[in-house]
Amino acid sequence: MELLLVFVLLTTCAAKTQDLSGKMFTFPMETNRAHVRLNTPRQNLEAVTVCHRSFTDLQRDHILFSLATPTHTNDFLIFWDATNKEIEPHIRDKKVEFRGQDYKPNMWHSICTTWDAESGLVQVWFNGQPSIRKFITSGANIAGPVIIILGQEQDSHGGGFDIKQSFVGMMSDVHMWDYTISPCEIQNYVDQRNFTPGNVLNWSALDIQIVDRVLIENKVAVCY
Numbered sequence: 001m002e003l004l005l006v007f008v009l010l011t012t013c014a015a016k017t018q019d020l021s022g023k024m025f026t027f028p029m030e031t032n033r034a035h036v037r038l039n040t041p042r043q044n045l046e047a048v049t050v051c052h053r054s055f056t057d058l059q060r061d062h063i064l065f066s067l068a069t070p071t072h073t074n075d076f077l078i079f080w081d082a083t084n085k086e087i088e089p090h091i092r093d094k095k096v097e098f099r100g101q102d103y104k105p106n107m108w109h110s111i112c113t114t115w116d117a118e119s120g121l122v123q124v125w126f127n128g129q130p131s132i133r134k135f136i137t138s139g140a141n142i143a144g145p146v147i148i149i150l151g152q153e154q155d156s157h158g159g160g161f162d163i164k165q166s167f168v169g170m171m172s173d174v175h176m177w178d179y180t181i182s183p184c185e186i187q188n189y190v191d192q193r194n195f196t197p198g199n200v201l202n203w204s205a206l207d208i209q210i211v212d213r214v215l216i217e218n219k220v221a222v223c224y
C-alpha cells in the first residue's frame, strides 16, 4: 500500500505539466502552508465552470477551491461553511449560499460550480444534483493575474492563509473551463464517462507547483 509517488517537502517551485489521470492530491495534515498552485495562461474569464472531487473528514469550515486576483482575493472561491452547513461560492468578492447538500464525511463528492458574467447566475451541482440558480454578480469578468490554489484559502493574492480554513483530505479531477458546461457534460464528469476536459485547467495536463507536504498518489489501489 505504498503509493507515494511524489513527496515534496518545504518549498519547491519548479513548474511542470503533468498528467494526473488516476491520481489525487493528498493533503495529510492541518497546516497554514501546504498547498498546490495550479498555473494557467488564461487571465480573463467571462464565464467559469470548476469541477472537482474531494474527500475529507473535516467538521469545520474549509476551502475547496481558491482563485484570487490582486483586486479580488475571493474572485472565484468555493467554501464549505460547517456552521451553517452550506456550500458557498464567492465570485468577485460576493457570496451566495446553497443549503441542503448531503456533504457527508469520509466519501468522495463531486462538485461542479458554474457562473457567467452576463446573467450573473451561479449554480452548484453536488454529486450531479443541481442547486437552484442564484444571482451573485454580473457585468464584469474575472480579470487576472489569477492565482489558483488548492488546500488553502487566499486572503491576499497568493497568501494570507488561515489554518482553520485549510483543507485536509484528498482532492482529484480538478477541471476549469472558461464557459458554463452543459448539464449533460456535468453528468458525464460525475459518472466518470468521457467529457471535454477543462480548457483553463485540465487534470490530464496540469501545470502545478506543490508547496510543503502535499502528495500525489494513485486514487484507486488495485488488489490482485
Ligand SMILES: *[C@@H]1O[C@H](CO)[C@@H](O)[C@H](O)[C@H]1NC(C)=O
Binding pocket: 019, 196, 197, 198, 199, 202, 204, 205
Ligand atoms: C487535456 O490534456 C490532454 C492530455 O494532454 C489533451 O489530450 C487534451 O487535448 C487536453 N484538453 C484540453 C481541452 O485542453
